[in-house]
Amino acid sequence: MATMREVAALAGVSAKTVSRVFNDDPHVLPETRETVEKAMRELNYVPNALATTFRAGRTAALGVAVPDLVDPFFAAIARAIDEVAAGHGMSTLVTSLGSDPDAEQGIVERLLGRQLTGLIITPVSTDQHWLTRWQDHTPMVFIDRAPQHLVADSFTYDDVGGSIAAVSHLIDKRHRRIAYIGHDPELVTEVDRRSGYRKALERHGIPYDPDLVVEHVDQRDSAAAAVAQLFELADPPTAVFTSNARTSMPVTAALRDSGLAMVGFGDFPMADMLTPSLTVMDQDPARIGRLAAQRIYDRLASPRAEFPLHTVLDVPLVERESSGAQSFGAPAA
The missing domain is CATH 1.10.260.40 (lambda repressor-like DNA-binding domains)
Known part of the structure; x- marks a missing residue:
């Protein structure tokens, strides 16, 4: 050679x-x-990649830590990061954090122990101060969820504004009884989206009804139970706002033939193929993945540049059929 x-x-x-x-x-x-x-x-x-690693004191790879690689949202992010890394002659090392906040530190520090070129992370815990000791050696970018108790670069979405837009869209369709169905009420993203839901109601003079809020929904059985619970109300909803794609997917099945309108926060594969097709707030996960990876390389090139940089991305409404009062059915042929 x-x-x-x-x-x-x-x-x-x-x-x-x-x-x-x-x-x-x-x-x-x-x-x-x-x-x-x-x-x-x-x-x-x-x-010789090994020689390059020894000279630089780093592995020629970006570390990616996300909650769940099976989730289409995080899978799309990981693919976009890998494309940018490949363009810089590097690989990616990807790991799933799962849903246990207590496991986050151990998983991420094992990844950091590989002497990475940089780390891109979507945290699952509510405290990342333990990453402070790694920052001098490894550039870090947080995506989707901002760091807590740590100063670092981040790319997040306008969760409050996007939720206000989603619920306001349903209100413009003359819906007044709008349910909120979420997954994890402790996640900062869902806290903000639930806040946006309430703000939209307040702006339009609609009273907040806690009976219309159902959480811990991410599977078919929990979605079916949530929908049944909402229909048992004396004054049931006519529309639903779901807080994330993981919740939206089983909820669309549970709403089959219900006649309820729906808007979901986050797109997912085949959402546009449902009958009716699903109206969503589009997060564009590939975009945030590319931006985060490029930020790592920008930090390496200009370590003295302004720090930290916190970028909030818009989430545009993609209007499809479901925000009207139509029944959900199977994917369109």
């Missing part, structure tokens, strides 16, 4: 210049880049 020094000798440049060409340094002259790339091709040069 050819070495960097052999490529440098053939191209008539230094080994450092070869490294700069391989890492796509924009300051390399075009003619020099062409000469070096020709030498790389002639020698079939492949960089």
Whole structure:
């Protein structure tokens, strides 16, 4: 296998210049880049990743820690991060945190022990202060959920504003009895989305009714029980707002032939194929994954840049059929 020094000798440049060409340094002259790339091709040069790791003191990989890789939302984020990392000649190491907050630290520190280039994380606990000792060595970006008791870069969604828009959309459709169905009432994202639900009702002069709020829904059985509970009310809802895609998926099945309108926070595969197709607040998980990965590389390139940077992303409404009063059925053929 050819070495960097052999490529440098053939191209008539230094080994450092070869490294700069391989890492796509924009300051390399075009003619020099062409000469070096020709030498790389002639020698079939492949960089020694292990040697690079030893020199940099890091593994040439981004660590990704999300609650559940089976969840389409987090799977899309992980794929987008991997695409950006590949563009920088790196890999990704991905792990699932699960739903136990007490397990978060152990899982993430085992990942950090691999001496990562950077860490992208969606936390499940309510305290990340323990990550402070890792920050000097490893750039970190939080996604979907901001860090708590830790100063770090983050990309989150406008959970309050998006929920206000979703519920207001249903109100504009003349619905006044709007149920809220959520998953984990302790998650900061769901706290904010529930807050947005209440704010939308208040803005339109609609009293908040706690009987219309059902949580801990993420499976078919809990969704069926939630819908049955809502229909048993003396004054049942005519519309439903679900707080996340994981809840929306089983709720659409439970609402089959119910006639209730629905808006979900977060899109998911085949949501547009349901009958009726599901109106959603679109989080665009691929976008947040790309932005987070690029932020890691920006931090590496400019470690003295403004810190921290907290970016809040809009969640636009994607109006489909379900926000009208129609029955849910099977996916469209």
